[in-house]
Amino acid sequence: xxxYFIHQNADENQRFFIKDENDVHHxxxxxxxxxxxxxxxxxxxxxxxxxxxxxxxxxxxxVSLTKQLETETELPLDITVCSGLIKxxxxxxxxxxxxxxxxxHFIATEMERSVVKLNSNKVTKKxxxxxxxxxxxxxxxxxxxxxxxxxxSNLKQIYxxxxxxxxxxxxxxxxxxxxxxxxxxxxxxxxxxxxxxLVIFGPEGGLSEKEINMFTNKxxxxxxxxxxxxxxxxxxxxxxxxxxxxxxxx
Amino acid sequence: xxxYFIHQNADENQRFFIKDENDVHHxxxxxxxxxxxxxxxxxxxxxxxxxxxxxxxxxxxxVSLTKQLETETELPLDITVCSGLIKxxxxxxxxxxxxxxxxxHFIATEMERSVVKLNSNKVTKKxxxxxxxxxxxxxxxxxxxxxxxxxxSNLKQIYxxxxxxxxxxxxxxxxxxxxxxxxxxxxxxxxxxxxxxLVIFGPEGGLSEKEINMFTNKxxxxxxxxxxxxxxxxxxxxxxxxxxxxxxxx
Numbered sequence: 001x002x003x004y005f006i007h008q009n010a011d012e013n014q015r016f017f018i019k020d021e022n023d024v025h026h027x028x029x030x031x032x033x034x035x036x037x038x039x040x041x042x043x044x045x046x047x048x049x050x051x052x053x054x055x056x057x058x059x060x061x062x063v064s065l066t067k068q069l070e071t072e073t074e075l076p077l078d079i080t081v082c083s084g085l086i087k088x089x090x091x092x093x094x095x096x097x098x099x100x101x102x103x104x105h106f107i108a109t110e111m112e113r114s115v116v117k118l119n120s121n122k123v124t125k126k127x128x129x130x131x132x133x134x135x136x137x138x139x140x141x142x143x144x145x146x147x148x149x150x151x152x153s154n155l156k157q158i159y160x161x162x163x164x165x166x167x168x169x170x171x172x173x174x175x176x177x178x179x180x181x182x183x184x185x186x187x188x189x190x191x192x193x194x195x196x197x198l199v200i201f202g203p204e205g206g207l208s209e210k211e212i213n214m215f216t217n218k219x220x221x222x223x224x225x226x227x228x229x230x231x232x233x234x235x236x237x238x239x240x241x242x243x244x245x246x247x248x249x250x
Numbered sequence: 251x252x253x254y255f256i257h258q259n260a261d262e263n264q265r266f267f268i269k270d271e272n273d274v275h276h277x278x279x280x281x282x283x284x285x286x287x288x289x290x291x292x293x294x295x296x297x298x299x300x301x302x303x304x305x306x307x308x309x310x311x312x313v314s315l316t317k318q319l320e321t322e323t324e325l326p327l328d329i330t331v332c333s334g335l336i337k338x339x340x341x342x343x344x345x346x347x348x349x350x351x352x353x354x355h356f357i358a359t360e361m362e363r364s365v366v367k368l369n370s371n372k373v374t375k376k377x378x379x380x381x382x383x384x385x386x387x388x389x390x391x392x393x394x395x396x397x398x399x400x401x402x403s404n405l406k407q408i409y410x411x412x413x414x415x416x417x418x419x420x421x422x423x424x425x426x427x428x429x430x431x432x433x434x435x436x437x438x439x440x441x442x443x444x445x446x447x448l449v450i451f452g453p454e455g456g457l458s459e460k461e462i463n464m465f466t467n468k469x470x471x472x473x474x475x476x477x478x479x480x481x482x483x484x485x486x487x488x489x490x491x492x493x494x495x496x497x498x499x500x
Contacts, residue, residue, distance in 0.1 A: 240490030
């Protein structure tokens with residue numbers, strides 16, 4: 001069942017409104033709900049409730065909380081996926097699938113070998129488009145939070161913020177070519193709950209030597225297995241590996 | 251560097267021809283190679299060589315073998331990804347990325363909840379299109395083999411072949427919803443090199459109860475982490491998990 005986000009904390013004694021036009025459209029017209037139907041809502045405090053629809057109006061759905069659902073769908077750590085700008089459709093796939101797979105934050109930035117550029121007057125519109133894709137993927141995959149997305153114009157701005165993170169990794173294609181196959185696994189096993197992890201991925205042409213060297217002694221260069229992965233695939237490998245190690249038991 | 255496949259065994263004493271028109275175009279026109287340039291070729295026996303271009307003609311490139319490269323880019327087991335038919339662009343994306351991630355075989359089949367159908371007179375053309383995507387992804391990701399792809403009209407045909415596999419898994423969405431989080435990890439840790447593993451994934455609407463029940467006692471129902479993954483994402487999670495466990499050390 002489709003889930004919807006309400007950006008307030010849960011309160012069983014209160015009624016809430018869903019006003020986002022995409023959600024209202026989905027509830028009313030796509031799923032054809034009526035008053036009395038149940039929908040599932042995720043609140044800002046990450047509580048998830050079955051809710052009953054109490055009113056349907058133009059542009060507005062009112063709900064009351066029926067039953068809390070126990071659910072933990074978030075990864076136990078905070079992952080930021082930083083990608084060099086790649087072709088538009090590929091990046092949209094990436095943020096959609098990486099949201100399904102648990103990423104918490106996205107940063108897009110122009111890198112030396114980015115074929116694609118983003119004019120500053122187009123950034124806002126692009127971010128809005130990406131936010132819409134991310135929100136919808138978060139709802140469909142039962143996330144408890146909606147990943148954030150940001151754009152910075154160059155990698156130096158990322159470098160200036162690396163102290164915000166407990167770990168910084170660079171997915172370096174050459175590491176795969178050189179047969180590097182232990183760093184990623186060792187690191188993922190070391191990660192603790194609530195760690196803030198930044199992973200940097202290059203654009204289609206890969207990271208340049210200058211970009212790699214910028215992070216010498218600040219970031220771990222990791223191979224993502226022996227096969228060369230495309231720019232939009234690599235983050236999905238990383239997130240799946242983290243989930244396999246941290247979400248699954250056995 | 252782009253790699254190319256030649257469907258013969260390597261022989262350092264022989265010259266070989268590349269005749270595939272897409273490859274010839276790529277070598278001549280896209281990469282603008284001349285006689286004397288080096289390209290990398292993967293042979294049928296999974297040997298990989300640096301080769302020198304000795305002749306360039308219309309529709310044909312002749313090469314001689316220069317130096318063998320040591321490289322292991324295949325997963326140590328044989329994985330078949332069986333998917334219910336999903337929307338065309340999503341399936342093309344799936345086979346491309348699953349090839350990057352190491353899948354060995356694809357089977358597409360119509361399932362109860364498949365929104366998409368495939369008329370028998372369109373199967374051949376579809377397979378050719380998918381094969382082209384897979385081949386190109388195999389070259390780009392440095393695979394030593396090109397994954398195969400097949401279409402069968404219904405799941406019963408898959409059921410009739412399950413004895414060909416050492417393990418059969420069904421990625422069951424309800425398992426995720428019920429919080430099942432150990433079976434996949436335990437199984438992947440058990441897999442031995444050369445094991446033949448079949449994993450069945452549902453279409454957008456998921457597998458039906460009837461389809462799940464068909465495989466009772468024949469297949470393991472596995473959850474792929476706590477988040478709901480789309481039909482085209484789920485196989486990538488599985489393959490990444492296998493690679494993390496089997497390709498990486500530490």
